Amino acid sequence: MSRALLVLSSGVIRDRGIDWIKRAPTGTRIEFKGPRRSLDQNSKLWACLSDVASQLSWHGERLTTEEWKFLFLDALKRETKTVRSLDGLGVVNIGRSSSDLSKQEFCDLIEVIMAFGAGHGVIFHDQDSNSLPPPVADQPAARTSPTAGNNSETI
DSSP, X not given: OOOOOOOOOSHHHHHHHHHHHHHOOTTOOOOOOOOBOOHHHHHHHHHHHHXXXXXXXXXXXXXXXXXXXXXXXXXXXXXXXXXXXXXXXXXXXXXXXXXXXXXXXXXXXXHHHHHHHHHTTOOOOOTTSTTOOOOOTTSOOOBOOTTSOOSSEEO
């Protein structure tokens, strides 16, 4: 077996994992991860990111929800590392994806976003509400000048 994944959802599956471990050849790598995030957590994350992206600028620049996510993941010390691009003209973000976070790590990420937002005057909307601003994740980042007179807070 080159790769296998078991989610410990019953005694039978747990016993299967124990059997695999007993029969695994020396040098086999085993990784244990906590439970994956829930759909509610995922919805909460993107609702929070949408609120931050629609209400704040970062050093005079409007960021997409995806760009804000990378900033918050970096604050959580989980995601970002940059390296020079292959052509040497820029940098490329490499690192872990947020989809790899456990439920607890995801809770921690949402707490980082909420604390940052609270400290910067972000009004967070209920994720199930129709009052959410439209998501901006797929839109190119709108570039704004801090002197352009927009209503967003500039960090």
